Amino acid sequence: MSGGSSLGVAAATEADQLWAERFWTRNYRPGVPVCIEDELARWTSVSQMFEADSRRFADRPGYVSLGTALTYGQVLAAAKAFGAWLQSIGIQPGDRVALMMPNGLQYPTALFGVLFAGAVVVNVNPLYTPRELHHQLKDSGAVAIVVMDMFARTLEQAREGTDVRQVVVTSMGDMMPGLKGVAVSAMMRHVQKLVPAYRLPGAHRWKAMMRRARRLTLKPVETRPEDIAFLQYTGGTSGVAKGAMLTHRNILANTIQGRVWILDQIDQNAPLGNVTMLPLYHIFSLTANLMMFTGAGGRNILIANPRDAKRVEWILRKERFVGMTGLNTLFSSLLKTEAFRNRDFSDLRLTIAGGMATQKVVAEEWEAVTGAPLIDGYGLTETSPVVCIGRVDLEHPETMGFDGTVGLPVPSTEVRMRRDNGSWAGIDEPGELCVRGPQVMLGYWRRPDETARVISADGWLATGDVGVMQADGRVRLVDRIKDMILVSGFNVYPGEIEDVVASHPLVEEVAAVGVPDPVQGEKIKIVVVPRSPELTAEMLIAHCRAQLTAYKTPRLVEFRSEPLPKTPVGKVLRRELR
Numbered sequence: 419m420s421g422g423s424s425l426g427v428a429a430a431t432e433a434d435q436l437w438a439e440r441f442w443t444r445n446y447r448p449g450v451p452v453c454i455e456d457e458l459a460r461w462t463s464v465s466q467m468f469e470a471d472s473r474r475f476a477d478r479p480g481y482v483s484l485g486t487a488l489t490y491g492q493v494l495a496a497a498k499a500f501g502a503w504l505q506s507i508g509i510q511p512g513d514r515v516a517l518m519m520p521n522g523l524q525y526p527t528a529l530f531g532v533l534f535a536g537a538v539v540v541n542v543n544p545l546y547t548p549r550e551l552h553h554q555l556k557d558s559g560a561v562a563i564v565v566m567d568m569f570a571r572t573l574e575q576a577r578e579g580t581d582v583r584q585v586v587v588t589s590m591g592d593m594m595p596g597l598k599g600v601a602v603s604a605m606m607r608h609v610q611k612l613v614p615a616y617r618l619p620g621a622h623r624w625k626a627m628m629r630r631a632r633r634l635t636l637k638p639v640e641t642r643p644e645d646i647a648f649l650q651y652t653g654g655t656s657g658v659a660k661g662a663m664l665t666h667r668n669i670l671a672n673t674i675q676g677r678v679w680i681l682d683q684i685d686q687n688a689p690l691g692n693v694t695m696l697p698l699y700h701i702f703s704l705t706a707n708l709m710m711f712t713g714a715g716g717r718n719i720l721i722a723n724p725r726d727a728k729r730v731e732w733i734l735r736k737e738r739f740v741g742m743t744g745l746n747t748l749f750s751s752l753l754k755t756e757a758f759r760n761r762d763f764s765d766l767r768l769t770i771a772g773g774m775a776t777q778k779v780v781a782e783e784w785e786a787v788t789g790a791p792l793i794d795g796y797g798l799t800e801t802s803p804v805v806c807i808g809r810v811d812l813e814h815p816e817t818m819g820f821d822g823t824v825g826l827p828v829p830s831t832e833v834r835m836r837r838d839n840g841s842w843a844g845i846d847e848p849g850e851l852c853v854r855g856p857q858v859m860l861g862y863w864r865r866p867d868e869t870a871r872v873i874s875a876d877g878w879l880a881t882g883d884v885g886v887m888q889a890d891g892r893v894r895l896v897d898r899i900k901d902m903i904l905v906s907g908f909n910v911y912p913g914e915i916e917d918v919v920a921s922h923p924l925v926e927e928v929a930a931v932g933v934p935d936p937v938q939g940e941k942i943k944i945v946v947v948p949r950s951p952e953l954t955a956e957m958l959i960a961h962c963r964a965q966l967t968a969y970k971t972p973r974l975v976e977f978r979s980e981p982l983p984k985t986p987v988g989k990v991l992r993r994e995l996r
Contacts, residue, residue, distance in 0.1 A: 445809060445826055445890055445891055445892065446826065447809065447810065447811045449682065450678055450679060450829065451678055451829050452829055452830075453829060453830050454671065454674045454675060454678060454829045454830045454856075455830060455856075457674050457678075458667070458670060458671055458674055458830075458856060461643070461666075461670050462641060462642065462643055462666070463533065463641040463642075463643070463645075463647075463666045463670075464530075464533055464647050464666050464669050464670060464709070465530055465533040465534050465641065466641075467670060467673065467709075468494070468497075468530050468533075468709075468712065469494060471490065471712040471713055471715070472490040472491060472493065472494035472712070473490075473491075473494070474490075474715070475489075475490045475712075475715035476489060476490055476491035476494070477489055477490075477491060478490055478689060478715045478717070479689065479717050480493055480526075480712065480715070480716070480717065480718060481493055481523055481526055481718050481720060482717060482718065482719045482720060482737075483521070483522050483523045483590075483593075483594070483720045483722070484590075484594070484602060484733065485733075485736075486523070486593075486594045486595065486598065486599075487717070488523055488593065490712070490715070493523075493526055493527055493530070494530075495632075496527045496531075496593075496628065497526070497527050497528075497529075497530035497531040497534060498531070498534055498636045499531070499628060499631040499632045499634065499636075500527055500528060500531030500532075500534075500627075500628070500631055501530075501531040501532070501533075501534030501535040501636050502535075502631055502634035502635055502636040502637070503531075503627060503628075503630065503631035503634060504531065504532065504535040504537065504562070505535050505634075505636070505637055506631075506634055507562075507584055509535055509537050509561070509562060509584075510536070510537070511535070511536030511537065511639055511641075511645075512536070512537065512538060512645075512646075513537045513538065513561050513562070514537065514538045514540050514558045514559055514560040514561060514649060515532045515535075515537045515538070515539060515540065515560060515561070515562045515563070515564070516540040516541075516542050516554070516555060516558065516560040516562070516563040516564070516582070517529060517532075517539060517540070517541055517542060517563070517564050517699065518542040518543075518544050518546075518551075518563060518564070518565040518566065518569055518573065519544060519564065519565065519566040519569075519588070519699075520544055520566060520568075520697060520722040520723065521694060521697055521698050521703075521720040521721055521722050522566070522590055522593070522720060522722060523592075523593035523594070523720070524564070524566075524588050524592060524593055524624065525698045525720070526698075526708060526718075527593065528564045528586075529698070529708070533641075533647060534636055534639070535636075535639065536639035536640075536641055536645075538646050538647065538648065538649060539647065539648045539649070540554070540555075540558045540560050540648075540649045540651075540661070541648065541649075541650060541651075541698075541699035541700075541701075541704070542554055542555075542563075542651075542699060543697075543699055543967065544565075544566060544568070544569045544697075544699070545569075545967045545968065545969075546572065546576075546967055547572070547964070547965055547966060547967060548572050548575035548576040549576070549965050550659075550966070550967060551572055551573065551576035552576040552577075552579065552580065553658070553659065554651055554659065554661075555576060555577070555580040555581075555582055556579060556580045556581075557651075557659075557660070557661065557863070557864075558649050558651075558661055558863065559581050560580070560581065560582055561581050561582060561583055561584065562582065562583065562584035562585070562586070563582055563584075563585055563586070564586040564588060564624075565585065565586070565587055565588070566587075566588055566589070566590065567587050567588065567589050567606075567607070567613045567616075568590075568606065568612045568613050568614075570587055570613075570614075570616040570618060570621075571614040571615065571616040573585065573616075573618065574616045574617055574618055577618075584622070585618050585620070585621040585622065586621065586622045586623075586624055586627055587618065587621045587622070587623060587624065588623075588624035589602075589603035589606065589607070589613075589624070590602050590603055590606050590722070591603035591604075591606075592624045592625050593624075641666060642666070643665065643666050643667035643670070644665055644666075644667060644860075645665060645666055646663050646664070646665055646860065647664055647665060647666045647668075647669055648664040648669065648704075649661035649662070649663060649664075649863055650662045650664055650701050650704075650799045652798075652799040652800070652909060658911075658913070658914065659914075660862045660863060660865055660868060661862065661863035661864075662799045662800050662859045662861075662862060662863075663859055663860040663861055663862065663863050664701075664802050664859055664860070665859075665860050667856060668802045668856065668857050668858070668859060668860070669704075669705060669709065669802055671802070671830070671855070671856035671857045672705050672709075672801070672802040672803070672804050672828075672857040673705060673709040673710050673713070675804060675828040675829055675830065675831070675857065676705065676706060676709075676710040676804060676807075676828070677710055677713045678829060679807060679810055679828060679829075680710070680768065680810050681710070681711075681713055681714045683810070683811075683812045683813070684714055684740065684767075684812070686714045686715060689715065689716075689717050690711065690714045690715065690716040690717060690740050690741065691716070691717045691719060691737060691738050691739030691740055691741070691765070692707060692711045692716045692717065692718055692719065692739060692740065692741040692742065692743075693719045693721065693734065693737075693739050693741070693742040693743070693744075694707040694708075694718045694719060694720050694721060694743070695721045695724040695730065695742070695743065695744045695748055696724065696743060696744060696745065696748075696773065696907075697724075698720075700773070700907075701797075701799045701802065701803045702743070702745075702772045702773050702797065702803055703743065705802060705803060705804065706743050706770065706772070706804070707743055711741065716741075717739075719733070719734065719737055719739060721733060724744070724748050725748075725751070727751040727752050727754065727755045727758065728755055728757070730752065730755075730758075731752070731755050731757045731758045731761070734758075734761070735757075735761075738762075738765045739765060739766060740765050740766065740767050740768065741766075741767070741768045741769070741770070742766065742768075742769045742770075743769070743770045743771075743772070744769070744770075744771060744773075745771060745772060745773035745774050745776075745906070745907040746771060746773075746774055746775065746776045746777055746780055746907075746939065747774070747906045747907065747937060747938055747939065749769075749771065749776075749780055749784050749792070750777075750780050750937065753780070753783055753784065753787060759787050763787075763788040763789055763790065764789075766788050766789070766790040767790055767812055768790060768791075768793065768810065768812070769784065769788070769790050769791070769792045769793065770792075770793050770795060770807070771792055771793065771794050771795065772794075772795045772796070772797060772803070772804075772907075773907030773908075774904050774906065774907040774939045775895070775904070775939060776792065776794045776820060777936075778820065778822065780792075781794070781819075781820035782820070785819065785820075791815060791818040791819035791820070792819070792820050793807065793808040793809075793810060793818060793819075793820075793825070794807075794808050794820055794823070794824055794825065795807035795808060795824055795825055796824035796825070796893065796895065798881060799859075800858065800859045800872070800879060800881075801853060801855070801857050801858055801859070801879065802857040802858075802859070803857075804828055804857070805824075805827060805828065805831060805833060805853050805855075805857075805881075806824045806825045806826055806827050806828065806831075806833065806892075806893045807824070807825045807826070807828060808820070808821070808823070808824070808825035808826075809825060809826070821892075822894065823888065823892040823893060823894045824892075824893050824894070824895055825892055825893065826891050826892055826893070827853075827855075827891075827893070828855075830855050830856055831853060831854070831855035831857070832853065832854045832855060833851065833852070833853050833885075833887065833893060834849075834851075834852050834878075834887070835847065835848065835849030835850065835851055835852070835884075835885055835886065835887055836849045836850045836852050836880070837849050843887075845887060845888070845889050846886055846887070846888065846889065847886065848884050848885065848886050848896050849884065849885070849886075850880055850881070850882070850883070850884060850885075851881045851883045851884065851885035851893070851895075852878045852879060852880050852881065853878070853879050853881060854876075854877045854878045854879065858873070858877065858879045859873075859879075861873060882902070883895060883896075884896040901931070901932075901992050901993075903930070903931070903932030903940050903942055904932070904939050904940050905932075905938050905939065905940055905941065905942065905969045905970070906938045906939060906969060907939070908969050908970075910932075910942060910969065910970050912929065912930035912931065912992060914966075914970070915930035915942060915944065915962070915966070915970060915972065916928050916929060916930050916944075918961070918962055918965045918966055919944055919946065919958060919961070919962060919972075921961075922953075922957075922958060922961050923949070924948055924949045924950045924952065924953040924957075925946055925947075925948060925949065925953070925958075926946075926947040926948060926949045927946070927947035927981060927982050927990075928944055928945065928946050928947070928982075929944070929945045929982055929990045929992055929995050930942055930943070930944050930945075930972065930992075931943050931945070931992050931995050931996045932996075933974065933996070938969075941973040941974065942970070942971070942972040942973055942974070943972060943973070943974035943975070943976065944958065944972045944974070944975055944976070945976045945978060945982065945995050946958065946975060946976070946977055946978070947977075947978050947979070947980070947981060947982060948977055953977075955975035955977075958972070958975055959971065959972060959975065982995070983995070
């Protein structure tokens, strides 16, 4: 595959356009529009849509954390107050503000507050190591950050050399009422010992900041659809993490695409419980949960740590929910929890999977246990994220369910497969999956060359994935072109792993590859040529663990005495190692 080369040779002809339109409508549920442009034209910003939804459902519980619920009206007021506070400390439209928190009541408050102030949200994985955090803060030019106290030490170690001048530190219970909030925060700090000691001179405490913020008035900000709303960091097609510039229009488009696909089938006069297991810093959860379900006044049940299946079930024990989003590993983990398997699923009508390939055995067992079909989809950070999704027809559930494809392109979205020579592939012919639509990113932050490699002049994004368009319009994924490793739904790029391993003084050569794993999808293996027989696998894993997030840490180590296989120009042949 030609990977990141220009798509100019694949410019769409009139025949290509008719070909694409035929597959937009094939198998669409009646009532789903082919085009969303009229609805999209109604909105100028993500914050405008959020405010409209919040006023419509002002008295309805919108966000729930550890049993504490805040209404849409309460979160709207808090978000506007936070936005006013950001303006009061000098945050200007276009400034970048980082958020480093697990799912909790502060997240939607801070996120929409940043957007109300006209600034750009930089979502940060709270499990980052100092090295990873430093790169993202420095690269984005973030001038402020909101961080959960559990991760404040990481910020302390990463802040030097960045532009961060304002820090807000929050605790898990800060937006919970009275003694409950105090107790939750104290439990995290003193009983579970989850808050390491840290030193951040001049940092603002969330509660004190919000008391001042509620006395301020938000100044109107003119936001255009083309303005950047989020910098979502991803490896893109390869290499070091870079910020995908997602505009207000991108997020609005993908939100509308999801809403017309699903929400008009659900009674919006009744509260819609929706389980938000994936972290809100992840683009899938950000769009599918935080944005899409607010259009139905959804009750977003926020799960801070989805990897603890028993605790997830404890949190959900008194909750009733209609929808759930997640990924294969989370569903598999829940299915192994007896209490979850035995709960009442009579309200559950829809489960949407994304983030990684869904295994057939998991999808089948999920439907057998819950009675609700598991709908698979496909997307990537660069497309805000949804490109394709399986059929959702709640009136005819027999037409739904896992079928080995990722479904159909969502409205206003073109999907084609490209041959090696740049021409379009035909039906049932594999090729690089390319997508064009209003959800496709503006480009990579301050990386015009990287942007030009993946987005053509006429708007086609090369995804780096190999796919097939079936005769009925559904898309089937075949493989990934690049060497990216997918661990529990997270992109891991071999170059980053190799850089860390190569920094060990006893390593001569290294290559990182993914190997199949029934739980995580893939796990990371490193193949190493050592400088000394003293080097052990345990030493290398400990070295990586100190510099990499847990999911990026290798699980397998293979030592070789011969040089690694390479191309004539010296590039390691990872495919031979796999």
